[in-house]
Amino acid sequence: MRLDKAVSQVTDLSRADVKRAARQERITVNGVAVTDPSVKVSDADEVCLDGEVLGAAGPRYFMLNKPLGYVCATKDGEHPIVLDLLDEPNLQKLHIAGRLDIDTTGLVLITDDGQWSHRIASPRHQCAKTYYAHLAEPIADDAVEKFEKGVWLNHEKTRTKPARLEILYRNEVRITITEGRYHQVKRMFAALGNKVLELHRESIGEIQLDELLSEGDYRPLTPEEIASIG
Numbered sequence: 001m002r003l004d005k006a007v008s009q010v011t012d013l014s015r016a017d018v019k020r021a022a023r024q025e026r027i028t029v030n031g032v033a034v035t036d037p038s039v040k041v042s043d044a045d046e047v048c049l050d051g052e053v054l055g056a057a058g059p060r061y062f063m064l065n066k067p068l069g070y071v072c073a074t075k076d077g078e079h080p081i082v083l084d085l086l087d088e089p090n091l092q093k094l095h096i097a098g099r100l101d102i103d104t105t106g107l108v109l110i111t112d113d114g115q116w117s118h119r120i121a122s123p124r125h126q127c128a129k130t131y132y133a134h135l136a137e138p139i140a141d142d143a144v145e146k147f148e149k150g151v152w153l154n155h156e157k158t159r160t161k162p163a164r165l166e167i168l169y170r171n172e173v174r175i176t177i178t179e180g181r182y183h184q185v186k187r188m189f190a191a192l193g194n195k196v197l198e199l200h201r202e203s204i205g206e207i208q209l210d211e212l213l214s215e216g217d218y219r220p221l222t223p224e225e226i227a228s229i230g
């Protein structure tokens with residue numbers, strides 16, 4: 001990656017600011033001042049600004065355990081936003097890969113890699129998302145079959161793609177879907193005449209919510225987790 005891009009990703013500096021800082025010999029790569037902002041750097045290089053070592057250059061990936069009451073948006077006048085929970089530089093460069101409703105808890109993936117998050121969100125990639133749901137009414141006997149076939153949601157022109165339903169208890173289920181339609185899980189249960197009281201995302205593709213993360217906590221993804229979104 002180019003030096004100016006790498007530095008601007010992990011600092012509050014714009015690319016133009018980085019170019020100026022490089023000209024002023026404030027940036028070093030492996031101990032040597034570099035004035036050319038187009039020089040290529042990798043994670044293996046130690047990049048310093050004003051003598052401070054900068055975090056690894058390159059895209060960032062995090063998982064967060066979303067608490068109730070937080071919104072998956074970049075701004076909200078009324079409620080706290082998920083990005084407020086991150087203590088990271090350049091928050092404005094990060095986005096959420098697969099939003100959750102304000103009253104849904106659990107796994108949220110956050111990145112600045114648009115191609116990676118596209119693979120999670122795009123219907124073409126059929127990335128599975130698994131949720132635990134607590135329902136108001138006992139689950140109907142034919143629910144597994146109906147979800148397998150796909151259900152009609154209000155105001156939609158096509159059935160949902162096949163979804164897997166595992167019955168955990170009378171009114172507790174685990175559901176896996178491969179799409180991300182608006183309020184999809186809640187609307188799927190509404191289509192059966194039921195209502196979701198609690199919804200918690202457990203996994204996205206092969207990435208499981210880390211049990212060690214308390215609500216509101218986050219951690220970087222491992223290289224294996226990042227690579228699993230293919």
Ligand code: URA
Nearest residue numbers: 101104183184185186
């Ligand atoms: N489906 C919903 O209805 N809500 C969510 O937050 C996620 C999936």
